Amino acid sequence: MSDATVSATALTSQYISQVASDLERNVKEQERIAEELNTLQAELTALQHDHGVLVNMQQALGVPTPPAAPSHANGAAVPTSSGKKATSTSGRRRTAKADAVKSPKGKKPAAAKSATRRPAARKVTGPTLVDLIRHHLIEQKEPRSAAEVSKELSDAHPDRTISSNVVRTSLENLVARSLVQRNKQGSSVFYTASARAEATTEPKGETQRNADK
Known part of the structure; x- marks a missing residue:
């Protein structure tokens, strides 16, 4: 083999x-x-x-409706202890979807409408705070601190709410644009208008006429 x-x-x-x-x-x-x-x-x-x-035994005791026998089909309702059938999760989803389809097309719920409403922004008239700061420094003969600028502008414009923090931030923005110069004396910081700020500033009367338009 x-x-x-x-x-x-x-x-x-x-x-x-x-x-x-x-x-x-x-x-x-x-x-x-x-x-x-x-x-x-x-x-x-x-x-x-x-x-x-x-x-x-329930029927003999006078119970009108005995609980039904449990169904073994997938997704079928399961009887509760009270004899009522519990609605399945898929059934609730289908009901919610049907309700959404029945809603009028193009109409938003009241809650959604109220959420989309926004209060109208207050219209600020007159020059901006940055312009006020720039013109104020141009008119000053000596350097000013942020606190001094804030107080002087608040006194000159009592109808406006002027925060010292906002004034300090605006001053630093003007420094970054080379419209204001920063001078540090010890632990204090003072600001003065630069030559560029004076060159780009309109006459006071012209500024007022533009604000009135």
């Missing part, structure tokens, strides 16, 4: 043994599952019998 024949015979024997082992394992698994199914079926039959007995 050649080596090829011996090798083929050995491989065939190995396959036969493997198939027989798998077949035996399959049969045992089927028997185990069948036994479990029989046990579960017996338990279900006993529960159904007890359910019928309990329903008959």
